[in-house]
Amino acid sequence: MYITKDNVDMYRERILELGYSFFKSKVLLTAVRLDVFNIIGESGLSAGDMSAKIKSNVCATEAFLDAMVSMDLLKKTTSMYFNTEEGKEIFLNGRDRYIGDIVILQDVMWDAWSRLSDSVTSGEPARKPDMFQAEKNETRNFITAMHNTAMSVAPVISREIDLSDCKTMIDLGGGAGTYSVFFCKGNSNLNATILDLPGTLKITKELISNSSVAGRIKLIEGDFNKEIKGQYDVAFLSNIIHGEGEQENIALIRRVYNALNSGGKIIIQDFILDNDKTSPSFPALFSLNMLLFTENGRTYSFQEIEGWLKEAGFHDLTRMNLELPRSISVLTGRK
Numbered sequence: 001m002y003i004t005k006d007n008v009d010m011y012r013e014r015i016l017e018l019g020y021s022f023f024k025s026k027v028l029l030t031a032v033r034l035d036v037f038n039i040i041g042e043s044g045l046s047a048g049d050m051s052a053k054i055k056s057n058v059c060a061t062e063a064f065l066d067a068m069v070s071m072d073l074l075k076k077t078t079s080m081y082f083n084t085e086e087g088k089e090i091f092l093n094g095r096d097r098y099i100g101d102i103v104i105l106q107d108v109m110w111d112a113w114s115r116l117s118d119s120v121t122s123g124e125p126a127r128k129p130d131m132f133q134a135e136k137n138e139t140r141n142f143i144t145a146m147h148n149t150a151m152s153v154a155p156v157i158s159r160e161i162d163l164s165d166c167k168t169m170i171d172l173g174g175g176a177g178t179y180s181v182f183f184c185k186g187n188s189n190l191n192a193t194i195l196d197l198p199g200t201l202k203i204t205k206e207l208i209s210n211s212s213v214a215g216r217i218k219l220i221e222g223d224f225n226k227e228i229k230g231q232y233d234v235a236f237l238s239n240i241i242h243g244e245g246e247q248e249n250i251a252l253i254r255r256v257y258n259a260l261n262s263g264g265k266i267i268i269q270d271f272i273l274d275n276d277k278t279s280p281s282f283p284a285l286f287s288l289n290m291l292l293f294t295e296n297g298r299t300y301s302f303q304e305i306e307g308w309l310k311e312a313g314f315h316d317l318t319r320m321n322l323e324l325p326r327s328i329s330v331l332t333g334r335k
Contacts, residue, residue, distance in 0.1 A: 027067050029107040032100050036068070037083055037091035044080040097151060101144040108141070112292040119291050126292040131243070133199045143203045147176035150238075152325055153269075158182035160322060161267060161332070163190055166233035170259060172224045173240050175200060177208040177217060183236070184213035193218045195228065224252060228259040235260055238269045241305070242286065245296025250308050257312040257335055264335045266314060272329040273301040280327035302331065309333050 031037065039045065039053050047062035054061070065081050068074045075082045083091065090099045112126040119126050128134070132142035157179065163169070167189055171180045174194035184190050194204060198221045208214050220229065224240075225248060235256045241249045256266055271283035278284055283299045290297035306317055314333035322330055 024071055025106075026110070027064070027071060028073065029103060029110060030064070031068055031073060032091070032103040033107060036065075036074075037087060037100075038093055040074070040081060040083050041092065042083075042088070044077070044082040046079050047081070050081070099148045101141055102146075102148040104141050105145040108138070109289065109292075113289075116288065116292065123291075125294060129294045131197065133197055136199070139199045140203055143176050143200055143207070146239075147178050147207060150176060150178035153328060154179045154182040156322065156324065157269065157330065158186045160320065161330075163187045163234055163265075166190055166265065168230075168232045169193065169234045169236060170195060170228065170230065170232040171236045171238075172228070172256070173237070175204065177204045179236060179238055180217050181208055181211045181213055184216050185211075191216045191218070193220055193230065193232070195220050195222050195224055197221070197223065224255070228255050230259065231261050232259060232264060233261055234265040234267065236267045236269075239271075241268065241270055242290055242299050243294050243297040245298075246300075246304070248296065249300070250311070253308045253312045253314075257314065260335045262335060266309070266333050266335070268305060268331045269328060271299050271327060272305065272331065273299050275301045275303045277301055282326045286326075302329075305331060 034054050034056075036050065036054075039050065045053075047065055048058055050056075050065065051058040051061040065074060066076070069076045069081070072084065073087060075084055089095050090097050092098070093100065115126040118124075132138045161183075163183060164187060166187070169180070169183060169190055169192045171177070171183075171192055171194045173196055174180055174192075175196060177194055180192035180194055184192055194201070194217060196204065196219075201219045201221055204219060208217055211217075222229070225244070237256070241252070244252065253266075260266065271286045273283045273287075274280070287299040290299065302319060309317055309331075314335060316332075316334045318332045320330040320332065322328075324330075
């Protein structure tokens with residue numbers, strides 16, 4: 001391809017825009033941290049009113065709210081600021097499509113990502129890899145954040161995957177229990193078991209308690225890297241393998257195989273890379289997130305995962321053709 005001055009200039013400006021893109025990210029993260037959306041609620045507030053509520057400088061608050069309007073996060077009429085109709089659905093507490101918890105988690109990630117150069121140099125995580133179990137508040141935020149993101153995907157996955165021939169499911173590291181709830185709602189014959197850490201399951205119990213299918217979901221404390229008790233018709237692994245190293249995943253897949261009944265299904269949902277490992281973009285970037293937060297985790301290619309499954313004895317491997325956010329992919333197989 002012939003390189004022209006115009007091409008270089010366009011590329012230059014695109015890269016500069018990329019460098020400045022953190023401006024917008026931090027405005028969003030700060031808005032949720034300050035609870036701006038819920039403070040405004042269904043009515044409107046002036047910059048002065050907001051300043052009084054969050055105990056901030058009036059002029060700085062006005063500049064911040066105006067920046068939010070420029071990003072379509074808020075609307076402005078004269079001197080009053082309002083939530084957008086879409087914003088009410090995702091930023092106000094209690095709404096089904098609420099994303100405030102995952103945005104708070106993104107703000108936690110911000111600190112680790114600021115030390116990316118250190119992790120790239122050392123190969124070590126930026127913070128202690130504890131799966132957010134050390135602090136109760138962090139555990140709660142992490143699990144509710146996973147619920148936020150699952151609410152966009154679980155309804156689709158549970159509708160597209162046929163579990164009509166399954167009576168028992170093990171949801172490994174099931175966290176918030178969102179997927180188990182949707183699978184059980186879509187399959188009246190199904191009983192689910194969520195295997196996760198004790199600190200997580202305290203929150204899981206709260207989140208699923210009001211569900212119509214809570215009676216068909218069992219919670220078991222444990223570590224899937226050590227043992228999977230019982231025999232099941234289907235095993236569901238959502239965003240599990242990217243947190244583990246290759247050898248841990250190979251051992252986990254074998255453990256799953258042994259825990260499945262004959263003909264049982266394995267469902268792996270994750271940010272899966274194409275075989276060259278450079279695309280899709282989000283899974284490639286998320287591999288760096290795992291560098292920052294885990295000992296050995298990273299994102300894996302379909303080729304790698306299929307190799308583990310075949311080695312364990314799984315067959316009929318299928319990469320589902322689904323349009324899911326952040327290039328989430330689903331791979332299924334049978335014992």
